[in-house]
Amino acid sequence: MSSIVSVQNLRKTFEGGFEALKGVNLEIEEGEILALLGPNGAGKTTLISTICGITLGTSGSITVGGHDVVTGYRAARSLIGLVPQEINLEPFETVMNSVRFSRGLFGKPRNDAYLEDVLKKLSLHDKKDARIRTLSGGMKRRVLIAKALSHEPRVLFLDEPTAGVDVELRKDMWDVVAALKADGVTIILTTHYIEEAEAIADRVGVINKGEILLVQDKAALMAQLGKKELHVELTAPVDAIPTSLSKYELAMGPGGRSLVYSYDTKGERTGITTLLNDLSKAGLKLADMETRQSSLEDIFVGLVKETA
Numbered sequence: 001m002s003s004i005v006s007v008q009n010l011r012k013t014f015e016g017g018f019e020a021l022k023g024v025n026l027e028i029e030e031g032e033i034l035a036l037l038g039p040n041g042a043g044k045t046t047l048i049s050t051i052c053g054i055t056l057g058t059s060g061s062i063t064v065g066g067h068d069v070v071t072g073y074r075a076a077r078s079l080i081g082l083v084p085q086e087i088n089l090e091p092f093e094t095v096m097n098s099v100r101f102s103r104g105l106f107g108k109p110r111n112d113a114y115l116e117d118v119l120k121k122l123s124l125h126d127k128k129d130a131r132i133r134t135l136s137g138g139m140k141r142r143v144l145i146a147k148a149l150s151h152e153p154r155v156l157f158l159d160e161p162t163a164g165v166d167v168e169l170r171k172d173m174w175d176v177v178a179a180l181k182a183d184g185v186t187i188i189l190t191t192h193y194i195e196e197a198e199a200i201a202d203r204v205g206v207i208n209k210g211e212i213l214l215v216q217d218k219a220a221l222m223a224q225l226g227k228k229e230l231h232v233e234l235t236a237p238v239d240a241i242p243t244s245l246s247k248y249e250l251a252m253g254p255g256g257r258s259l260v261y262s263y264d265t266k267g268e269r270t271g272i273t274t275l276l277n278d279l280s281k282a283g284l285k286l287a288d289m290e291t292r293q294s295s296l297e298d299i300f301v302g303l304v305k306e307t308a
């Protein structure tokens, strides 16, 4: 696959000396959904603002569709749609006029048929003549997407599309994003919600303190970094873990009523069979057992802690 966005060694130091991006490298493949996952202040908005040419990088280079975002700004920008973090709409304008205006800014010829199609896809068509101030919050967010798509971009950036949005609307937004991907739009979204990245991304990039910690296929990320845990419930509580079991590095559950064994899902041997044998030799009786897969949340928290 070829990259549609290429970010190389990007650094951004704000006036006053704060370094918000510390040498970011990122390749975004055509047609994918990439979630940039990071806590508040990680540099997500700074990164996408720099890719979109709104903020100037201090050093490094960025191309979009092969165009440098500084020297080839107009060509690069015309390929990009940006849905900003803040809702910034003209309250007294109608939906259709607002979307038409956005298209006009890019010097594209009028094409109401295309715009109506965009509104239909976003379930906004019946609101095309409504004034923006009469719309619900969820509809306003979709108007922002319609505006961002008005000039037929190939890459769409969504900056925290569901921050502060209720669960129902968040799911609607995920459906919208999936439909846009089906249309061939490359999508980069930033989020600090792990379940959002888990739900819709093809690849996940984790960013913290201006550095990309990893970018990986979501499924592979979860399989590789994911540990599994075996929870063994005991018929009688223990005060301490028997020393004969020390090599398993077990953790004791609440009240000594259970033992937890962590193992690598990639390992050739899980060690479970010998553990169960050794538990029985140590005189422990099992009431129940359960295995749990660590979630993207555990992985993320672990990574961010390492770089804290």
Ligand SMILES: Nc1ncnc2c1ncn2[C@@H]1O[C@H](COP(=O)(O)OP(=O)(O)O)[C@@H](O)[C@H]1O
Residues within 6 Å of the ligand: 014, 015, 016, 018, 020, 038, 039, 040, 041, 042, 043, 044, 045, 046, 047
């Ligand atoms: N114009 C600015 N001047 C100085 N510091 C800034 C400016 N904009 C953002 N920052 C700082 O850069 C860091 C990254 O900000 P931002 O990219 O908005 O993070 P995120 O979108 O991940 O929450 C934060 O510490 C923020 O305070």
Ligand SMILES: [Mg+2]
Residues within 6 Å of the ligand: 044, 045, 046, 085, 159, 160
């Ligand atoms: Mg932000």
